[in-house]
Amino acid sequence: MALSQTQLAPLPAILIEPLVRAALLEDLGRAGDITTDSIVPSDQRATTVLAARQTGTIAGLDLAALAFRLIDPAIEFHREKRDGDPVAPGDVVARISGPARGILTGERVALNFLSRLSGIASATSALAEAIRHERATIVCTRKTTPGLRAVEKYAVRAGGGGNHRFGLDDAVLIKDNHIAMAGGVAIAIERAKAGVGHLVKIEVEVDTLEQLAEALPLGVDAVLLDNMSLDQLREAVAMVGGRALTEASGRVTPASAPAIAATGVDLISVGWLTHSAPILDIGLDFAD
Structure with missing residues (x-):
């Protein structure tokens, strides 16, 4: 039987932050995002969405949000879904707005965690169903x-x-x-x-x-x-x-x-x- 939203307690920030920091440091390397920094003006802003391409179950939104926040605290992350929610192709999972450089720099780490954990949640959901x-x-x-x-x-x-x-x-x-x-x-x-x-x-x-x-x-x-x-x-x-x-x-x-x-x-x-x-x-x- 699936957990209700009230039963699915979020992981403590102190537990997930080292994982997200390590992933960002791995991606940023020795010089940061040289592609984005050379192409996108520092004052440019953007509004984006995280959207599902497949049917499944969401997990990992806290890690995705933290990836953007650690890159730039000015980035706003608004959830449209919660962990444990089902999604269909085209569903908006979250809306992200703020400095464009930070959004593009944090994108891959955020998606790596979100896609990986949502894949596990989706496979589990299929078995549970x-x-x-x-x-x-x-x-x-x-x-x-x-x-x-x-x-x-x-x-x-x-x-x-x-x-x-x-x-x-x-x-x-x-x-x-x-x-x-x-x-x-x-x-x-x-x-x-x-x-x-x-x-x-x-x-x-x-x-x-x-x-x-x-x-x-x-x-x-x-x-x-x-x-x-x-x-x-x-x-x-x-x-x-x-x-x-x-x-x-x-x-x-x-x-x-x-x-x-x-x-x-x-x-x-x-x-x-x-x-x-x-x-x-x-x-x-x-x-x-």
């Missing part, structure tokens, strides 16, 4: 662009999904390699329970129903049912019987998601949402 009649929630993973995890996971929330772990320190996820190195499911779980605090949740990844049967009596909080068939997922959900959250992963697409959700799992995790979702095409146009 595909399973809207089921109880399951689409969640992302740690397969994120280095340095951009917080904003990419925010974009998933804007698209109506939820977040898995943000890092290695906020929950235990016992995966196949942990199990292999520990020597089995049970010993891995027992070591994890002995090694972390009582407030830390523990999830274990299982590939087979036999592994699931071994894990359940040990009181884990969630089980990740990795690359199981639909029949296996249904049986796994019945075995769990509400004693832990059930999470399905592997080969999830808008076409396959409804059948996966119909097995009764609580969560469907999708790595490609943040590592390879296509951008949403958004452009900056001069207003008529």
Whole structure:
């Protein structure tokens, strides 16, 4: 189920500003925007719009606005849409007016963030819509662009999904390699329970129903049912019987998601949402 606008809390400015500053510094290089500065008079003003070229869901407006503001505080950024809003081709997302040099200099960084995050939100929204009649929630993973995890996971929330772990320190996820190195499911779980605090949740990844049967009596909080068939997922959900959250992963697409959700799992995790979702095409146009 998609988040309402009141539930989608904006990211703190102190979190996003270093990302936008770094992107601007990368673009400005050692001499600034030599193209714009040599062509556009310093006193010229412009009125422009950010317009959608595709159907999708918007995310990243705070980063886009900040890109322009850091270049020139005199630039005015007026939103016509909010993060989480759907858009169709031609829809105006925001109106930008002010010094023309600053608008052109900040354009690419603003669009890079806005298009990237809106692409993630759009892909998430498509999956969430595909399973809207089921109880399951689409969640992302740690397969994120280095340095951009917080904003990419925010974009998933804007698209109506939820977040898995943000890092290695906020929950235990016992995966196949942990199990292999520990020597089995049970010993891995027992070591994890002995090694972390009582407030830390523990999830274990299982590939087979036999592994699931071994894990359940040990009181884990969630089980990740990795690359199981639909029949296996249904049986796994019945075995769990509400004693832990059930999470399905592997080969999830808008076409396959409804059948996966119909097995009764609580969560469907999708790595490609943040590592390879296509951008949403958004452009900056001069207003008529």
